Amino acid sequence: MTPLDRSALKVDYFLLSVDEPCCGGCIQANPLSCIEVFATQPFTVTGDMLRLRGRLQPLFEDPAGWIYRLVDAFDLHPASSPSHQSIGRRAFLASSAALGLAACVPGRFAGYRDDASDAPQWQPSTTSPTIDMHSHAGRVIVSRDPLVGANRPFVPLSAPMRAGAMNVICLAIVTDTTVTHVSSDRKRFEAWRTPQPGELYALGKTEFARAHALVAREKMRVVTTAASLQAQAFSGPCAIIAAEGGDFLEGNIDALDEAFTQHQLRHLQLTHYRVNELGDIQTEPPVHGGLTDFGADVIRRCNRLGIVVDVAHGTYALVKRAASTSTKPLVLSHTALSTHPGARSRLISPDHARAIADTGGVIGVWPSSGTFSDIHAMAEGVKRMADVVGVEHVGLGSDMLGFISPPVFRSYEQLPSLASALLSAGFTQNDVTQILGANYLRVFTESVG
Template identity: 45%
Template sequence: MMRLDWLALLKGRSTLEDGAEVTLEGEVFPLEEASADRLLLVAEAACCLGCRPERETTVEVLLDRKAPAARSVRVTGTWRKPSPDSPWRWRIDAAQAVARSTGGPWLARRAVLAAPLLCAAPRPALAQVPAGAGRALVASTAPMDLHSHAGRVILSPREPDRAFQPLAAPMRDGGMALIALALVADSPVTRIVERTIQPYRSPEPGELWTHGQAAFARLHRLVAQERLGIVTDKAGLARAMRPGAGPSVVVAAEGADFLEGRIDRVEWAFREQRLRHLQLTHYRVNELGDIQTVSAVHNGLTDFGVEVVRACNRLGIVVDLAHATLPMVRKAAEVSNRPIVLSHTSLSRQPRPFSRLISAEHARVVAETGGVVGVWPLVGDSPTPRRYAESMARMVDAIGIDHVGIGSDMRGLLALSAFETYQATPDLAQALLEIGVEAEGVKKLMGGNYARVLQAVLPG
């Protein structure tokens, strides 16, 4: 029985004869329709529905018995060479799969990820961190989230009048001071196809402009219903950060598709909708640039994208490069005279093609502008504040304590989250303390770093 290694497989170092008996550990990529006799095995868990399995990095497994209900498994079976027209590079037949323990969000995949870590094994809780320390720390700072759809703010073309969910109360209960509350700009032309979010048609002229206006209106209805403050300038930011201040939002858009190539609409969104945080792209290649989850079209940031970045700098809007390709991020960083952010992602040593994860190099481009990378609470089958804290710590290892924050993507994730409600904010602070982050560092991660970017970008 040969034990396979993903790193050797991906680099072409494994030479196997057809019919060899093998064992391989990996992550199950969720199929659109559950199957009792088939699964797809990949080296790293899918981070979101925007990721999809690629032929060159996927093993098709044909089972002779039902697989366990687990995302991380050990497969044993017979190695086969697929036919030339197979959608997958490798196959294991007559296989059995058993669940495996991961031990943490990345530790079980060190051979593949091989990234610097704060530690090489799970950290024990530190005895000198008393219960309640996280809540006390939250009370002395102003936690912030770089990316959120909480309150069910997203306008669904299929359910335009769906009810809102509570937002102010969970923020107040957990001490979350401010969130970047984001509408989604491309919803009418995207859909879930084979467990991935993909554009499925081109928008009609004016369609995304019309949707954008309605999406902003829905966001403002939620803000009014929940009696949330809206931060639009430096003075408003200072008020939102005072002890006892009520929950506040920064109006954000996930995707600039509503612009439809018109630069004057940036100022419209700034003046009329109080937009202060603009993510340039989402799940379709738009007029501004390329995205991580489909093949590149523009080779990065377009000329119109450059105009938009400069307009955001001039007006006082945070530029967000989540979903953008590395070449696009590099160009935006070169053009911008303000810090940029990448609001929600996670770190990988070797991101798969069309993955939303990023490399340390990708993250450093953002950090070098003085910006911040928001870390996702996607940490595997058993999400806990501890695992989320460790994932944030890993990003700290890559780019430093001054450039990492919370990017919850709340109510926007289609996978298990380690940060499901803002009531859990003190739990995250406690977990960061327990893995050894100093109190001042925790304050930076919990919101201080994003506050610094807002202070540098927002108008006076």
């Protein structure tokens, strides 16, 4: 059992292996012996045997070359069981099948480093909270599997937030899940059918209910104003209710008022993985020429109600019209910089980034393993973004539990490691405070009040 954060006492994500990595830059070389585990509950890190049961998933074209992943895993024989025998970290059983494991090579799992003690140490601010601009943590999203749907079990959220000193997350529902699926090349999601009238509106109500149920289960707080955020952020983990895609509106702007009042929506991303009534998306050919008139009306209504406007996934044309429409700063919650983004890429150009910064807004850098090899490479990506738009316009958008392939920042327990990597990349402690929350707080304050 090899945790990503080797200092953690409890983990819900780890690598199963016979031999511990010889150093922080090693994982098992044989892909047949590399199994990632996503557990239903945190495991205590011990030297005992683990006998796990879960759903074994094959991986296709995985960046690290791995072949298997065990999800929804749980211990068949917890420590209290008489059959739980200690045989060390050198063996495991998954779904009752024993696997033999081999040597080490550098890879994606090496997000941790053994030289952490030599790295600059982050000092979390006592006055400015840490904020993730985009997260699906806790498994808030309804499953795409119709047999699971809204019955998808939650996973721990509050504990890793506390462990990593993450104060606030923008907890994003998604309302196109029933009409999108993974593309054949497994690199993105795409729409595969047209929704029925009322379908996505109903899905939105279900997703908002799940978000609030997750918050209640985790004993978190929903913050709806800048004052409540500042007052409660240091008392325990908090959530800003967000929506990734205005698909649940179904072209009805009054549904936005309803979401604001009844569901406490305070952060709206206009588009996601289907070209909807609000505008075009980066990953599909343009249909509307950017932002639609309805999309512009939604932005104006958000400005009036007090909802942050997020243009992630939107085309550059959409962003330019959104910038000229909004009277408040925009955010682009999760992406990374590319000098020349490819066709249908989720990355953005320097001009695209500047269009956000020129509104006074913030761009969240994401931890995609397709973009960054490890957490230090991600920190360098943050630096490149800051070099283009200024540090005051950069934030963190983890897209937690939103990736097809596991990202380089996959648990809030890693936040100190990310902060340390940012310091190593040349940022000051004050810069890191801005990036990890203060910049988004500024936009939230201006937009929501």
